[in-house]
Amino acid sequence: MKKTLFALSVLACAFGAGAQTAPALPAGKYDHRAAFNPGFYTTPGNEFRSASGAPGPKYWQNRADYSIAVTLDTGAHRVSGTAAITYSNNSPDALQFLWLQLDQNIYQAGSRGSATTTQAGGRWANPAFTQGNVLRSVQLAGSGGAKTAAKYIVTDTRMQVWLPSALKPGEKTTLHIDYEFVIPERGTDRMGRMQTKNGSIYTVAQWFPRMAVYDDIQGWNTLPYLGAGEFYLEFGNIDYSITAPANLVVVGSGALTNEAEVLTPVQQARLAQARASEATVALRTAAEVTDRKANPASGSKTWRFRMENTRDAAWSASRAFVWDAARINLPSGKKSLAMSVYPVESIKKDGWQRSTEFTKASIEHYSTMWYEYPWPAAINVAGNVSGMEYPGIVFCSYTDSGADLWGVTDHEFGHAWFPMIVGSNERKYAWMDEGFNTFINDLSTKAFNKGEFVASDLAGIGGDMTGYVFHDKMDPLWTAPDAVQQANLGVTAYFKPAMMLGALREVVLGPERFDLAFREYIRRWAFKHPTPNDFFHTMENVSGEDLGWFWRGWVFGNWKLDQAVTAVKYNANDPAKGASITVENREQMPMPVIVQVRESNGKTQTIQLPVEVWQRGATWTFRVPTTSRIEEVLLDPDKKLPDVDRTNNTLKPKEF
Template sequence: MKNKFILTALLFTLSVSLLAQSSKYNAKEAFNPHFYPYPGTEYRSASGEPGPKYWQNRADYKIECTIDTVQHEIRGKQELTYTNNSPDQLKFLWLQLDQNIYKEDSRGTATTTASGGRWANRNFTDGHVIKSITVEANGKKYKPQYQITDTRMQVWLQEALKSGTKVKLHIEFAFTVPTYGTDRMGRLQTKNGWVYEIAQWYPRMCVYDDLQGWNVLPYLGQGEFYLEYGDIEFTVTAPADMIVVGSGELLNPQECFTATEAKRYAEAKNSDKTVIIRSADEVNKGIKPSKATNTWKFKIQNTRDAAWAASKAFILDGAKINLPSGKKALALSAYPVESDTPDAWRRSTEFTKASIEYYSQKWYEYPYPAAVNVAGIVGGMEYPGIVFCSYRAKGASLWGVTDHEFGHIWFPMIVGSNERKYAWMDEGFNTFINDLSTEAFNNGEFKDQAIVPENAKKAQFGDNIDELFNTPDVIQQRSLGVSAYFKPSQMLHALRNNVLGAERFDRALKEYIQRWAYKHPSPWDFFRTIENVAGEDLAWFWRGWVFNNWKIDQAVKDVKYRDNVPANGGLITIENLEKMPMPVTVLIKESNGKTHNLKLPVEIWQRGSIYTFPVGTTSEITEVTLDPDKTLPDWDRSNNSWLKK
């Protein structure tokens, strides 16, 4: 009997092996127990939380700048206070000089593909011109040695910066505003004057962290930013006929606006409906200021960056943002008359207000006193408290870009992940939350734009698509939209809808935001947090979606009955033909009209690619369909159904 049992088991194993030959699936690979590259530490807990000794350095800025509208030049000086909270002594500091990407001999210029693209330079400047650097430390000032290498600058200190101490850098700088700044900044000519969108404008500290030390990847255009948190105070001196909007709170509106504009500005702060602060008629008539310049003063706290925009062509309107805590913020929109139509930028403040209020209620409260949407040459780019969107956008496209760029306040402005390395952690997460906000906005006015067509879902798993876990500058331009935006968003939808359920997933993602607000999470911190809060080991999921370009292909293989009698119940065999395992949803219909909806956990694939399960049917099975609601991006849907012949 024992030998007969062993022989039967061997024959069964052989038959399963033969059946599985058409499958690419490898259960040992998908469910390999080794996933995390390092255990928890005092800095980063194994549970995904910041550890008891977590640290990060701090950068505070005080900046004064002037805009020269004849030369299109920004001239400024800054006081940068850098605090070393690390356990290390720092002999030198690294700063980012992003304007150097616009030099003709920059690495960004050299590595731009021949076909051009969104991040290609269309003209060249002299980049960041550093006029002087002074270090202030231990009660003395000195001129340090420094070296500029493309978009980075290394400043050597006479004495190492000890743990828990500060140093000040006084830097004078200037640069010419490029016409098209890799779709992140620049200037647009309108009939009433130039619209300037100014970002990456002052020398910014590189991040020094516990994972890599100095993070000094060059700015090449496609990869975005990784920055330290701190408080930023800045002033912009501009011709008095210009409106300036910027990150954070405008500290002196009475000094900069006309009396009428200042009154309307105050009204907007308390109005749920959009208030016109400067109208199209007033822009067209032009302003005759009594003085040559205004100095606009801004302050934003606990932020990783600041940006601003200026133009005499700006229409300006605003409204109140209502936050869950009872606090208020101000939504502002600045746009030229070319964008002033009922279906376009006249709705910008409405869109801004709705977007901020939704995300604040759903995930984490908006932290800044204002949210500014600027129409200009930039197609879509985000900074703390201010975003740049295309002046041509209207209707669904204006909602989409506004909602997307303000969604970035949560990823990566609040949750400060490393965009230079992990675009999927900000663009992808943001695209995911955009889908939920779009569904909610104005009774679903634009929800159709959030629906991804079936063929597009499938294309995201094509053989030429780059894996998510790639540095953005390495990803092929044709693949970036998928690898950074759409596929990681689809991943989170799959995790929410097919694996965890909405309640568990939302609780875990909200906890991730709260844990890592104003901090620097790694991908592993995200993985660990979701797993620990949701209560699932998801190594198989991250392995397939993030680290590999595995496909999903679930198929109905066979339908039988116990003892070949339909009344005894059905035996349904399904197969995983591709490399990614996922839970299975099955719809079964009987000839007597009964239906069965089953949900099978991912563990059915732990031992192999084929799984047979019983169904309590009492009549012939007429139809079996996998993923009947088409929530998974199944590679080949032709094998998802079985129909009785």
Template sequence: MRYLRLINILSAVGLFATATPAAAQTTDSIKYNHQDLFGPITWPVTGQSTRTASGQPSATYWQNRADYQIKASLNEGKDTTVTGEVNITYTNNSPDKLDYLWLQLDQNLFRPDSRGAAVTPVTGDRFDVRGFSRGGYNIASVTVTYKGDTYTVTPVITDARMQVRLNVPMDGKGQKIQVKVNYDFAIPYYGADRMGRKKFKQGYVYEIAEWYPRMCVYDDVEGWNTLPYMGLGEFYCEYGDFDYSITAPANMVVVGSGDLQNAEEVLTPAQLAKYNQAKNSDKTVTIISAEEVGKAATRPFKGTLTWHYKMQNSRDIAWGASNAFIWDGARVNFPSGRKGIAMSAYPVESSGNDGWGRSTEYLKNSMEIYSKAYFEYPWNSAVNVSGVALGMEYPGAIFCLSNLKKGGLWGDVTHEIGHNWFPMIVGSNERKYMWMDEGFNTFINEYASLQFNNGEYADTSKQAQHILAGFRKSKDPLMTAPEAIGLNDYGQYYNKTALGLDMLRNVVLGHDRFDYAFHEYIKHWAFKHPLPYDFFRAMNDAAGEDLNWFWKPWFFTTWKLDQAVTSVKYVKDNAQNGALITISNLEKMAMPVDMLITQANGKTETLHLPVNVWQRNGVWTFKYPSTSAIKSIVIDPEHELPDVDLQNNVYKAD
């Protein structure tokens, strides 16, 4: 309400009508140039008329598809391996003929000679990609079936990508081709903080991801997207259906993305009963307790068992396996009335009410909050696995660090499952535009923390200045690709992006307009591949506001914000005649101006000036209808903005 109310007040008293000449007010300290910010901006035309000017997929939008059938085995030994066969049905919905296909071989990151290993600093980093002697895929065979003809292909492997050159070009407009790959790889101990294996008291926990050759995306903007996997930059995947089976030692529990198809075959009758009970309970139900782990009555100890899962319309899958798992679950209640299940699997070292004993509660509540607020979770289950990965997300499966507790665990769980909305539902290109998933997700995490358990872990302090410290010295803007950004600067993908969305919601548009536009973006791009320009256009169009003055500096530059109160003078030297207040925009970025004005008679008022006051120059004088002397003025009293100099935000009368 305050946005409309205050603008109406300002208009009524004529505050926008009186301004002193800008040139007379400009000083050498002002870096601001209104032409840089408010000059014409036209975002690139993307696609082949497949994306609209309003930031939506057009009627001619197309997207290719990859459906997977995978059979894999977990083979414990000195170098524990995954051996698999993946059958991919690839549908070319584009209008283009394809002479070759590209696949991602993400495990090749862990080869000693990988590009990721080559660019890892000698001091190491969070991802610590140095490779190991058995790292990477061994591709045993590749066969192609197209229009009834099956033939073997010798693939061309370059780092973490594999090209399959076709004997006959693949037609477009819905044609299908089958690619079968037989492969194996050794599981790294520390898989770039995204997967791996870790030993606990009662056995290894395996967090398995990037575990099958998968299709690169061929899209309407760039054709084949073949940027290599090098560590920080994550993934860009096609959507499709997954049918996969994991054969593992019989004493292990295997949890993963999607719906378990053969629970009766892999669970004891007691476990099956508890599993079904968990599906119908809002309270966490223990399926395998700490006391049952490792007991002969709980799991068979000889041979192997095959766990069969399915997941529809997903862009990826992951799984975890261990003989050390405590396993629990609870029902998830979706807005439509549909029910699902949230689960956690963790070793005894992680257990306890301060730790992973509440993991399922955190997961369930996050899924319900995001489903209600943004888009209903489209799958039936999700599982959180405790292990070596600090935090990593996959559709329906997340990995969190084993020793996290209380707010640390809540934050990790709600963040990683939040990624199921960005980029698992809204399928952006993480390898190029990391802010589109990490930043959007960090933004929605704030609101989940406010809602969960009456704000048990909510941070209600204003974070703008704290976040500012994390990116104010960065030389790289948000549009920088992950593999090119400073290794100490990628945190801004998370925090600077989220702060920018908070500023739009709280200062520029207001909650209703922002939320409506953001929901429109999610609705139109669910299970599709948006670009940054689609997001910018979608928000502009649905909010009814040309926000290009914000998108340009916040995402494409490292410009700073510095608003200041320059002077206060009274009309005819009498405060009862009104005050002429001059404010300045000293740095290159601009924002609306909120000012808390306190008069000597005790009257206080917060004024909201739109960003348009900076459209012609960096100095603005307006008339305020004071009735007594102004005691103080504070710019941005709610601390919503990352102003680089807070001292000049405050005016105090002598």
């Protein structure tokens, strides 16, 4: 953003017989014309996406339904099977070809993800490689149930399938793909396998070919999977089965549909008890993990699951699992089930034996505060993944306990709302995924068990992190996650957008208006694909505020805030007749002003000035009805603003 040098003189407000003029503003960075430029939105609303921020009357999105059957070979650490994908074209366009995501190909030695992350190190670096997705066959369903070989091209983590004839609006087609892959030990911290003293734990994700999104914004969204950028997927139903050695416990997204076939009578009885219990119920105890009588000796079992209205599914399997569960109470009166699986190594003080308690509390809070949880279970899995989310199931580190376990559990389940329910594009807009989630995590943590794990205010914005967050070399929020410097990702994707929403809620709109608008955004875009503009428009239209100035500074720029109090003058030099206080905006970002005035007679008053005081320049003088000498003027007393220099936030008597 261009920095404009200018100086303005602001007339002080008159008191009775006298009027005083504040000094001219020194050359600075603030440009009120840039901050309040009226041309924030460059495109109007249309039939697909309303200017109000809601889906338009002709909003559409395509659909992908999956039927998957795979086998887990624990000797080779291999998953193999078949996926049948029924793709529905709800767009107004005829599609000559389809694009799919083959995320396992990131683990190939020659992948783009390997080339761009392995040498640099970090969370997404791959210490070892696999063959990725090995495709045995790719076929299209023909008339009468016949299948024909499809023409396809694999490019890194994408596959393009050409159709024999265009898929017209309103038509469906079905792909049949036979494939296999080896589960990497460390799968870019999103999946993997880990050896425990009682067996391996498999955390399996990105495990089937998934349809890329075709939308009204870009058409096919085909950004490759490089590691930092996450996912953008179509919604549909997923029916899947996992055949595994009989001594393994398998958990997965959605409902287990064949409990009687895979659970012992004791486990079935305990599961029924858990569905009615507020307290955690053991389904498989630590003692039973090594009890031969409680575990099948040989053979295999097939576990069947169904996940509805979802963009993805994941699963986990191990013979080392301790397994427990408890009921989740939802606002509508419906019930869900909190479950946890973990090895005995995870049992310690405030360890994974509290995971189900944490899961239950997290889901219940978000369901009441924002939008009801839609799926039959929420499963927390302990493994070697430090924290990763999928619909209905999350993977967290088996070493976590206490505040760390609460934090990662709450964060990963918060992703059920962003982006699993509100299906934004994680490949492009990490701040709409990680940032929104980090913001709601802060409120959840404050609510849990009377603030048991409140150590710091994640969305609070006046603390020691402000200087780092607004550092000159920090990537703006409007940066693709794969383009963000690794050291900056925690701020750009998580912390700063959470700060932004905290400031919008606490300072600009107030909790009541913010919460109404945020809930409406979730309701409007549940199981749909919103863009940043849909979010901006919704927040503005529901709250009744033009927020272009806010988004411009927080999202698109790396603007800083520095408010200063520079002068106090008494009317006719008499404190009993009132005072004029002058404040300045010394950086690019405008925000409302909160001023606390403390008088010598003990009176304290707080004045809140709207952001519009900065519309005509960088200096503002306002009146305060004092009755005695002012002892202190303090800006932002509760540190709700991200002010980068608080040394100029205070004036005391000796200074004026």
